[in-house]
Each structure stands twice: as structure tokens, then as C-alpha cells.
Amino acid sequence: MMLTQLAGVLAAATEHEEKAPLFMPWWMFGVSIFVILLVLMFVTASFSNMGNRHSAVEESPDPHRQHTNKHDHGEGEKIPHF
Known part of the structure; x- marks a missing residue:
């Protein structure tokens, strides 16, 4: 009960505080984030055909590879295991 009253007092006290000033209008934050993500999308799209x-x-098949894929279907050199 006492914590509920304390929370109410704190909420009422913070209503009258002045907000911190921003260095640009509030809507410019969303526009800036959108533009940054748009640029990153174009960079990603420009590298999408690198494999083609x-x-x-x-x-x-390389028998000296440390981790062989074991999918060469018998084409590689068989190494005896001791």
C-alpha cells in the first residue's frame, strides 16, 4: 500500500518537469533511421549477385583437409585409419 502511494507521488511530481531539448525535430529521428536502413538495403542488394x-x-577432394566433408562418394583417396 505504501509503495503504491509512493509511486503515485513520484508520478505526480514528474508531470511538471520540463522535457530535455532535442537537437533536431522529433520526426527527423525516424526519417534518419529510415534513410540509414534504406542505404544499408541498397548496399546489401548491390552485393546480392556476387555468387553469379x-x-x-x-x-x-583433398585428403589433407582437416575436416573433410565425407561426401566425395569414393572419388577421393582412401586413407587407412589405424
Whole structure:
């Protein structure tokens, strides 16, 4: 009960405080964020076709790779495990 009264007193006391001044109009914050995200979208879209520049090249099985993909379907060199 006492905390509820204290919250009410604090809420009433903060109603009369002056708001901090902003360095630009409030709507410019939304416009700025929109423009920044729009620029980032265009940068992302400009790199979207990077994988289409060259034709795909088959990967040769490398027995010396540390983590082999084990999907070469027997084309790679079989290494005996001891």
C-alpha cells in the first residue's frame, strides 16, 4: 500500500518537469533511421549477385583437409585409419 502511494507521488511530481531539448525535430529521428536502413538495403542488394559472377567449379577432394566433408562418394583417396 505504501509503495503504491509512493509511486503515485513520484508520478505526480514528474508531470511538471520540463522535457530535455532535442537537437533536431522529433520526426527527423525516424526519417534518419529510415534513410540509414534504406542505404544499408541498397548496399546489401548491390552485393546480392556476387555468387553469379563465375560458374560453379567442382571441388576436388583433398585428403589433407582437416575436416573433410565425407561426401566425395569414393572419388577421393582412401586413407587407412589405424
